[in-house]
Amino acid sequence: MAEFAFSNVEKEMAVYGYDSVVKSHCRMCHGGCGVLVYIKNGRAEKIAGDPDCPINHGTLCSKGIASIQLAYHPDRLTHPVKRIGPKGSGRWKQISWERALEEIAERILGYKKNFGAESIVMGYGTGRENEAVIYRFANLLGTPNVLTAGHFCYGPRIATSIITCGTNPIVDYENHPGCIMVWGNNLVISNPDCYKGEPFSVSLNMGAKLIAVDPRFTRIAARADIWLQLRPGTDTALALGMLNVIVNEKLYDKEFVENYVHGWEPFVERVDQYPPDRVEKITWVSRDKIREAAHLFATIKPAAIQWGVAIEQQINCADNNRVLMALMGITGNIDIPGGQMLFKAPDIVNVGQFGAHRMLPEQQRRKRLGADRFRLAGKFAIINPKCVWDAVLTEKPYPVKMLFLISSNPVITRANAGEVYHALEAVEYMAVSDFFLTPTAELADIVLPAATWLEMDYVGDFWKRHGYLLPRRKAIQVDECRSDHEMLNDLAHRVGQTDFWWDSFEGGLDYILEPLGITWQDFKKMDHIRGEVTYEKYRTVGFSTPTRKFELYSTLLEAWGIDPLPRFREPPESPYSKPDLYGKFPYILITGRRLPGFFHTENRQLPWMRELHSDPVVEIHPDTAEKEGIKEGDWVVIESPRGSIRQRAKFFPGIDPRVVSAEHGWWFPEKKTPGHGWDEANINMLTDNNYEACDPAMGATPVRTLLCRIYPWENESG
Helix, strand or coil, rough: HHHHHHHHHHHHHHHCCCCEEEEEEEEEEEECCCEEEEEEEEEEEEEEECCCCCCCCCCCCCCHHHHHHHCCCCCCCCCCCEECCCCCCCCEEEECCHHHHHHHHHHCCCCCCCCCCCHHEEEEEECCCHHHHHHHHHHHHHCCCCCCCCCCCCHHHHHHHHHHHHCCEECCCHHCCCCEEEEECHHHCCCCCCCCCHHHHHHHHHCEEEEEEECCCHHHHCCCEEEECCCCCCCHHHHHHHHHHHCCCCCCHHHHHHEEEEEEHHHHHHHHHCCHHHHHHHHCCCCHHHHHHEEEHHHHHCEEEEEEHHHHHCCCHHHHHHHHHHHHHHHHCCCCCCCEEECCCCCCHHHHHHHHHCCCCHHHHHCCCCCCCCCHHCHHHHHHHHHHHHHHHHHHCCCCCCEEEEEECHHCCCCCHHHHHHHHHHHHHHEEEEECCCCCHHHHCEEEEEEEHHHCEEEECCCCCCEEEEEECCCCCCCCCCCHHHHHHHHHCCCCCHHHCCCCHHHHHHHHHHHHHCCCCCCCCCCECCCCCCCHHHHHHCCCCEEEEEEECCCHHHHCCCCCCCCCCCCCCCCCHHHHHHHHHHHEEEECCCCCCCCCCCCCCCHHHHEEECCCCEECCCCHHHHHHHCCCEEEEEEEEEEEEEEEEEEECCCCCCCCECCCCCCCCCCCCCCCCCCCCHHHHHHCCCHHHHCCCCCCCCCCCCEEEEEECCCCCC
């Protein structure tokens, strides 16, 4: 493979006149794909998958291929700018990096002195592998408040897996599971954290049985042996129903349960509350299909669950994760070849250590917003976004005076977008680091030009759980754009953190790699490093939990006053929890399905990506369309109790007529007016973020499941 790839590279360089090829590591979405970046006259001209990379084996998605359009986009922010008009006015002036960082540092030091470090909130979105440096900066500053997507994306998986079995269980596609259950995930499009669609597809081609759990008839569901089309928001009930079958028909791994499980008896009592007959009524999935899926998953070895963010963005967030881990554990599929591996990272300074979490003073830790309400989230330095908006708008429990948002566009991505916009308008000072002047960035006082993955050196994937490290080698430089790592390293010196940072961020990369006895310059010469792979480690060392066992009954949750066993909660807005409201809003709205060219709110500027998908789309069943007088391709209004937006109707028979599926992340960069139509098709104009609707442990906002009505948009010409 290596010789073939090398000969192809040499041939292309000769034919097309490329000057060099840089092997690097893409981060256009969740990251992980090895790439070859072809350079000519100092510019990136082509990007292709690296056949030698163990993550993607030469495959590459449309976003990775379009990275060049991002790097050289004419609207890209390439110099720091300062707002000179009112917030949202669109009036800016270019300033130097020196002046920008001096002003930000002055604000940080002033707010810390006058209101305490907690008055400053750092934040990032679905990151650019910048979370470690952001937490390091925040913890050393003394603020416990870092606003992330972690309350409802990936963070719950990490938090719940650590308290259950010590680390996140990863599907071992290299050893080809005999059965794969894909739950709330469409990895052939999304390529989520730690995974790519390619190895999953290879395992299916090797003969794996497939169970798909999804309200929509996806490509994965079309290929499945069993498709469980559940009612949105009822994942926990469905999994408990399957566990009921496995437990009562004694299909579980008795040796694993007897020797390595904590809390079996109370767990069985809880599972007994969810017989298939009851679960059928809750989930809309027939009892026969529940039994069939339970038998298939429990009897084929090895088996694994490919789980996704859809199960986390609802009130059952933490319990959804915990109950799926219970399915993995009691069937004996933990830490075995082809099952759910607990991979070990190489011997490095890990994300938590780099983030300096232990250096945050305890008195500051106790001030973390929302930690007393959402205790599991608080233990993992995660906060619910509404806690920040409330602290800005009401100054309770204390005032938040400054936001510093990095690679984040919360006006589009967070629930109750109207409230988010109001809070960002109201906050006294805000700095943003991003590629473009997004609807969020337009509300800032200063915006910094962030570097793309093509413009930085970094230890790629060092925060993931698959055990690989890959070098991200800098290939190009675009004007004055700087990586978030370099920017924060520079800013840290200006706010009194010099002793804990480096002259340049290459020192930070050396620090990460130091336990391996190598430097960044050494690592740059390598293809990858992987941690030692061993199986069934629990047999000799147990699990990294308080009991040293796989905790079906969580001792930590019990200590924190949270139900130690998983249970189903009816979605706060559903036909059953709000029957009167359902009479006015007679459809269940699900949101957030993944699209090949977009990464949440990103890439709508890129011509190739927009050609793939030009308009926001809502999927409706043809019977629903006929009932509501909607024609395919029409602009339609989607309305919830909180507001209304419009998207284009697409007929889709692979969805229940009682359910509609809308896209998230929409704004319109081509609209040059301030705000870029941030509220026209933004699904979060409809979602709710009240605390009672959030997951009680993680604070996850229920953006995936709510009630709506849908009807034709009358102003078609507009």
